[in-house]
Amino acid sequence: MMRNFMISVDNFTSGRVHTLITSAFSHISTWHLISNMVGLYFFGTSIGRYFGPKFLLKLYLSGAVAGSVFYLVYHAFIVPSLQTQRRQVLSMHPSQTPGLGASGAVNAVMLLDIFLFPTKIIYFNFVIPVPAILLGIFIVGKDVVRILEGDTQVSGSAHLGGAAMAAIAWARVRRGRF
Template sequence: MLVNHLFSAVRRRSWFNRLSADNVVLGLIIANAAVFMLWRIEDRKFMVENFMISLDNFRSGRIHTLVTSAFSHIDIGHIAFNMIGLYFFGTNIARTFGPEFLLKLYLAGAIGGSVFYLLHHGYMDLSSKGQGMWVMDSSRTPGLGASGAVNAIMLLDIFLNPRATLYFDFIIPVPAILLGIFLIGKDVLRVMEGNSNISGAAHLGGAAVAAIAWARIKRGRF
């Protein structure tokens, strides 16, 4: 049994080694695009229950939404912005550390973003108790998008290359570390203000994953 497991692990690693950085990035983009199209042909209730993260879904045992929600977009602008970030930063990470590392980082960022999202909404749910019937039940407020996963990839690249020049809003050149500080600060502010349109908590979950990955790389343990 152990021998079979080892051979399976070797075959899987060999398969990953044959993939290029571009292959993995393209595969992730295609997966996101496929779910984007699925929103247009599948039953909406099915999609909400299986491709969105919420306390309600989590309590109902739909644990897979921790990951599937990070491949899920409804709005064209949302998926376009995330996929542009994934392409530019993901390609760089995959070429530096390998395609398997990128895939693991994406999935870790997805889970980290979902966990932070749930913690934030759990806190809001507890805080809203006793405030009357007109307060929206945050347990039924679903979220979706690859932002947590992409944030993990983007911020890891920034942590590793703090002096690189990046373009804020694709126009203004700024040092990478300043852009990273701005993005994290903006997400902290979103959490404090309770912004419901963009989940700062999910972004911060991705940032936490990036920080852990950066620390492990610095110790030579990636």
């Protein structure tokens, strides 16, 4: 599992490039899988209906790769410098820290839907109605805070990789190149 289905700097530099994708199909728990798939279902249905299943698959996979790349950059360059500045010693070297989950891929799908339909009403936590753009700002803001606080449980960097892919896809759609 660690060698073939989780992204880490060590896996990547050891030639296990496939983990850029396979990590997006691995989850730490049933709840982790369910929460990602609920987001994919609600936002992916909209994107799939609008652009078709082939576009949705490409967006999902590119979001997975972008999330993994952002994760690698964060763990290769930013975490070590933060450790030095804060004089922290982690139990595992940042290059060995594994990541997994579909969050980067799902963020790409969710945020593209939000970018395309910013005034659409979304029910936050299935209860509170908010305009999609506010949810988008909250999602991205929360991930930036995770990075700044050094959250090791949830990868804000992978989420932001998916957000970056959504922004690229949105720009391409606006130019008519999808």
